[in-house]
Amino acid sequence: MWRKYGDVPYTLLIFAIFSLEVLSLAFATWSFSRHLFGFVPYKEIQGVLVGAVAVTAAALALLSGYILAYHALSLSRERRSRQRVQMWTERWIQGLFGDGSFPEAPLSPEAQEAAIALRELVGGDQGMELGARLEEAGVGQSLVRRLGSRRRTVRLDALETLARARLPTAFAAVNYLLHHPQPVVRLMAGRAAARTLAIWNGSARDVGVISFADSLAGAELPAGAVTEVLILLQDAAPAVIARMMADPNLSAPPTRACLDAVGRLGLVQLAYEAGSRITHANAEVRAAALRALGRLRRVPARARDAVVIALADDTEFVRIQAARAAAFVQEENALTALYESLGDPSWWVRRASAESLLGRGDWGVGALQKAAASHPDRYAKDMAAQVLLDAGLVVAGETTPIGEAQ
Amino acid sequence: MRGWAYLYVTTQFFVLAYFAVLNLLYALFGYLGLRSVVVYARESSQLMLKDLLEQDLELPVSILVAAYNEERTIVASVASLLSLRYPEFEVLVVSDGSTDGTIDRLIEGFALVEQPRVYRRVLLTQPILRSFRSLRYPNLIVVEKLRGGRADALNAALNHARYPLVAAVDADTVLDAEAVLRASRRFLEDDRVVAVGGTVRPINGAVVDGGKVTHLRIPHRWIERFQILEYARAFFTGRAGWSYFGALLIISGAFGLFRRETVMQVGGFSTQTVCEDMELVVRLHKQLRRAGKPYRILFTPDPICWTEVPSTIRLLRRQRNRWHRGLWETLWTHRDMVLNPRYGRLGFVAVPYFLFFEALGPIVEVFGYTVMILGFFLHILFVQFALLFLALSVLYGMLLSQMAVGIETLLFSRYPRVRDRMTLVGAAFLEFVGYRQLLTLERFIATFQIKMKRGNWGVMTRSGIGPGAHHAQETSVSESTRRATSPAPGAR
Numbered sequence: 001m002w003r004k005y006g007d008v009p010y011t012l013l014i015f016a017i018f019s020l021e022v023l024s025l026a027f028a029t030w031s032f033s034r035h036l037f038g039f040v041p042y043k044e045i046q047g048v049l050v051g052a053v054a055v056t057a058a059a060l061a062l063l064s065g066y067i068l069a070y071h072a073l074s075l076s077r078e079r080r081s082r083q084r085v086q087m088w089t090e091r092w093i094q095g096l097f098g099d100g101s102f103p104e105a106p107l108s109p110e111a112q113e114a115a116i117a118l119r120e121l122v123g124g125d126q127g128m129e130l131g132a133r134l135e136e137a138g139v140g141q142s143l144v145r146r147l148g149s150r151r152r153t154v155r156l157d158a159l160e161t162l163a164r165a166r167l168p169t170a171f172a173a174v175n176y177l178l179h180h181p182q183p184v185v186r187l188m189a190g191r192a193a194a195r196t197l198a199i200w201n202g203s204a205r206d207v208g209v210i211s212f213a214d215s216l217a218g219a220e221l222p223a224g225a226v227t228e229v230l231i232l233l234q235d236a237a238p239a240v241i242a243r244m245m246a247d248p249n250l251s252a253p254p255t256r257a258c259l260d261a262v263g264r265l266g267l268v269q270l271a272y273e274a275g276s277r278i279t280h281a282n283a284e285v286r287a288a289a290l291r292a293l294g295r296l297r298r299v300p301a302r303a304r305d306a307v308v309i310a311l312a313d314d315t316e317f318v319r320i321q322a323a324r325a326a327a328f329v330q331e332e333n334a335l336t337a338l339y340e341s342l343g344d345p346s347w348w349v350r351r352a353s354a355e356s357l358l359g360r361g362d363w364g365v366g367a368l369q370k371a372a373a374s375h376p377d378r379y380a381k382d383m384a385a386q387v388l389l390d391a392g393l394v395v396a397g398e399t400t401p402i403g404e405a406q
Numbered sequence: 407m408r409g410w411a412y413l414y415v416t417t418q419f420f421v422l423a424y425f426a427v428l429n430l431l432y433a434l435f436g437y438l439g440l441r442s443v444v445v446y447a448r449e450s451s452q453l454m455l456k457d458l459l460e461q462d463l464e465l466p467v468s469i470l471v472a473a474y475n476e477e478r479t480i481v482a483s484v485a486s487l488l489s490l491r492y493p494e495f496e497v498l499v500v501s502d503g504s505t506d507g508t509i510d511r512l513i514e515g516f517a518l519v520e521q522p523r524v525y526r527r528v529l530l531t532q533p534i535l536r537s538f539r540s541l542r543y544p545n546l547i548v549v550e551k552l553r554g555g556r557a558d559a560l561n562a563a564l565n566h567a568r569y570p571l572v573a574a575v576d577a578d579t580v581l582d583a584e585a586v587l588r589a590s591r592r593f594l595e596d597d598r599v600v601a602v603g604g605t606v607r608p609i610n611g612a613v614v615d616g617g618k619v620t621h622l623r624i625p626h627r628w629i630e631r632f633q634i635l636e637y638a639r640a641f642f643t644g645r646a647g648w649s650y651f652g653a654l655l656i657i658s659g660a661f662g663l664f665r666r667e668t669v670m671q672v673g674g675f676s677t678q679t680v681c682e683d684m685e686l687v688v689r690l691h692k693q694l695r696r697a698g699k700p701y702r703i704l705f706t707p708d709p710i711c712w713t714e715v716p717s718t719i720r721l722l723r724r725q726r727n728r729w730h731r732g733l734w735e736t737l738w739t740h741r742d743m744v745l746n747p748r749y750g751r752l753g754f755v756a757v758p759y760f761l762f763f764e765a766l767g768p769i770v771e772v773f774g775y776t777v778m779i780l781g782f783f784l785h786i787l788f789v790q791f792a793l794l795f796l797a798l799s800v801l802y803g804m805l806l807s808q809m810a811v812g813i814e815t816l817l818f819s820r821y822p823r824v825r826d827r828m829t830l831v832g833a834a835f836l837e838f839v840g841y842r843q844l845l846t847l848e849r850f851i852a853t854f855q856i857k858m859k860r861g862n863w864g865v866m867t868r869s870g871i872g873p874g875a876h877h878a879q880e881t882s883v884s885e886s887t888r889r890a891t892s893p894a895p896g897a898r
Contacts, residue, residue, distance in 0.1 A: 071820075
């Protein structure tokens with residue numbers, strides 16, 4: 001989307017130009033105000049204005065020239081770079097699937113880019129082989145050196161490349177950056193480390209899991225960012241999440257993230273852990289726990305009562321998630337509670353309750369039909385009818401749902 | 407006569423000082439904007455977007471489309487929205503009392519069937535007549551309602567929206583395939599974000615195929631070329647700068663992403679103004695500050711949406727007249743924010759800036775021209791001074807335009823032909839020969855029409871989206887719901 005070169009010179013050029021402009025404008029205004037009080041003759045004002053016009057015209061010519069030159073140069077540079085990457089890609093493919101002769105170190109940036117792009121596409125043994133070749137060529141070391149750069153953009157660029165290259169030798173250095181003071185660096189480091197850990201095998205991974213889980217728990221990243229990182233772990237995710245959730249002092253954002261990841265990745269083995277958070281003091285965590293159980297489509301026996309009780313939670317978004325999770329509680333009291341929740345003051349809870357009832361098979365459909373016909377609450381009646389209609393169980397026109405207030 | 411001359415010089419000083427302060431602010435925000443765009447570009451990660459897409463991680467989005475008599479563009483536009491690269495989204499089209507074949511085109515194009523729908527009527531709107539679902543696209547919902555204006559239609563769509571994020575787009579908007587993905591990422595990464603605005607760029611002259619912009623070309627008419635510059639200035643420097651400063655007051659009606667519940671809590675879109683996009687953002691700032699809630703309203707430069715800009719002077723004047731009235735309406739509604747310490751930098755910098763430089767700017771400019779002409783006839787005009795001052799202001803304006811054009815070249819989706827780039831450089835010069843003065847005059851006139859034309863959108867004409875659309879014969883559409891993409895405040 002963006003060209004990542006030529007921007008710094010451009011910014012510096014603009015800064016220089018506008019600094020000059022600010023000075024010339026300020027000087028013109030100052031001179032004119034002195035003229036107003038008779039300190040400076042008109043001729044001098046005219047001279048100042050001529051100077052300001054000349055400076056601005058020169059700046060404009062310089063800027064226009066720079067833009068046109070940049071445009072022309074960037075076009076040819078990109079064309080050349082594309083051709084080189086294509087050539088190197090063919091060489092790497094030939095090495096992997098053909099004669100086994102790989103490009104030798106030192107690798108040019110285009111050769112490196114071609115190999116890393118291939119690494120993203122090629123899995124299995126060929127992927128590992130490519131990774132090993134990159135390590136041999138010293139790509140990992142060179143990227144780790146760049147992680148220590150003072151410039152944030154260089155560090156971020158190195159992290160992005162490491163996230164694509166997934167080089168185990170760089171894991172420790174990347175993991176260390178999860179303690180960096182800048183959130184954007186922490187996030188990129190988390191992503192790069194997670195992607196690397198995801199393809200790791202053997203006992204070394206267990207050590208990586210522990211250090212990564214501890215670093216991520218203390219990284220102070222927003223919940224959404226932690227969820228993203230956890231999901232990138234793929235097979236390594238259950239071990240990392242289990243380690244993080246075992247910490248009794250884990251703060252609310254990473255707890256939410258862990259619960260979200262449990263649900264999204266379908267980690268049934270962590271259902272009990274999720275169920276034990278339904279009574280958490282933080283409403284967001286309660287909702288995340290219920291959402292996870294809803295996604296797992298399984299509520300552990302010990303958490304069933306808590307789900308039913310959560311249908312009466314003070315917080316609307318907790319009740320919504322409770323209604324969704326209650327679809328997977330087999331006990332009759334859950335069905336009764338869902339029926340009652342059809343009359344909840346919140347539209348969203350009513351909708352979730354009706355959909356959960358629908359998912360409960362004949363009994364639930366029967367309850368919905370009963371509600372559509374005779375529920376004492378008008379809004380519950382309408383919602384039951386709507387959900388039946390959406391499911392194709394009632395022919396359109398037989399019911400006339402109406403717009404309703406919250 | 408000496409007294410008159412002194413008064414005249416004092417007036418000149420006032421105009422010069424106003425010009426100097428205004429341009430210093432432009433330079434400052436231009437530089438801040440450039441810096442933030444460069445930092446954003448450096449930190450943006452294509453890999454991250456790919457991961458987000460593959461892992462279905464984003465928050466689901468409801469895309470709200472208000473349509474009024476859009477039979478010419480609606481099918482192409484909705485098809486473009488349905489082809490977005492996004493894990494989970496719904497498209498909600500509200501036909502706002504259309505009297506042409508908008509609904510018929512939608513029924514034909516997307517196999518719609520009528521289906522009653524229970525919805526959450528939190529925001530009061532004109533009555534809903536019918537609801538439709540598509541047999542082909544489960545994520546398309548169409549609602550037909552009585553005419554109430556764009557804001558009313560968007561409020562109706564908000565009532566029907568199911569997802570936590572809502573994107574309000576124009577019915578003739580074409581979004582980049584990854585636009586929503588790029589904007590929604592900001593919500594995922596920071597819980598405090600309540601709204602994100604993207605960049606709007608003119609589609610005129612571009613080749614559009616299958617609801618996507620495939621080739622960028624400079625349009626044939628100079629009036630359209632000038633608007634390319636205006637949009638680049640407004641978005642890449644103005645909005646980026648204000649966002650960096652934490653005081654972004656406008657998110658374009660053509661494309662903005664909001665947290666649904668927050669928008670509903672502040673009362674949705676206002677039906678009392680013709681500039682409901684700006685008014686909503688100002689109200690969000692105001693109410694969230696009052697409530698003491700931590701929040702962020704951001705501009706990000708690369709979720710790009712494309713929109714058709716006016717191609718005739720008549721339409722352009724009408725559009726700018728409406729924008730300027732909308733600006734005044736918003737500032738008047740929220741006048742209590744001016745220099746109010748409760749609103750921090752918004753009250754002390756952003757709102758006063760919009761009042762004194764954007765809203766009152768045309769008055770000062772026309773006053774300056776008038777004084778110059780008057781001085782000439784009274785033989786007290788320093789002709790050389792006047793010409794030099796004019797040259798300085800024109801050159802300075804060009805410099806700002808070139809700076810914005812320079813940012814655009816860093817994008818991969820830029821005008822690729824050298825001839826087109828040269829044309830844009832030339833447009834930055836020619837823009838000051840009549841075009842700018844004409845728009846200033848229209849904004850000046852609009853200042854005195856606020857009460858008379860309250861709520862009046864005027865008539866819009868369009869040529870449509872799709873292959874060859876811009877060569878198509880234009881069809882008049884009365885009182886179109888098409889929304890101004892409002893780059894005007896801060897557009898220089």
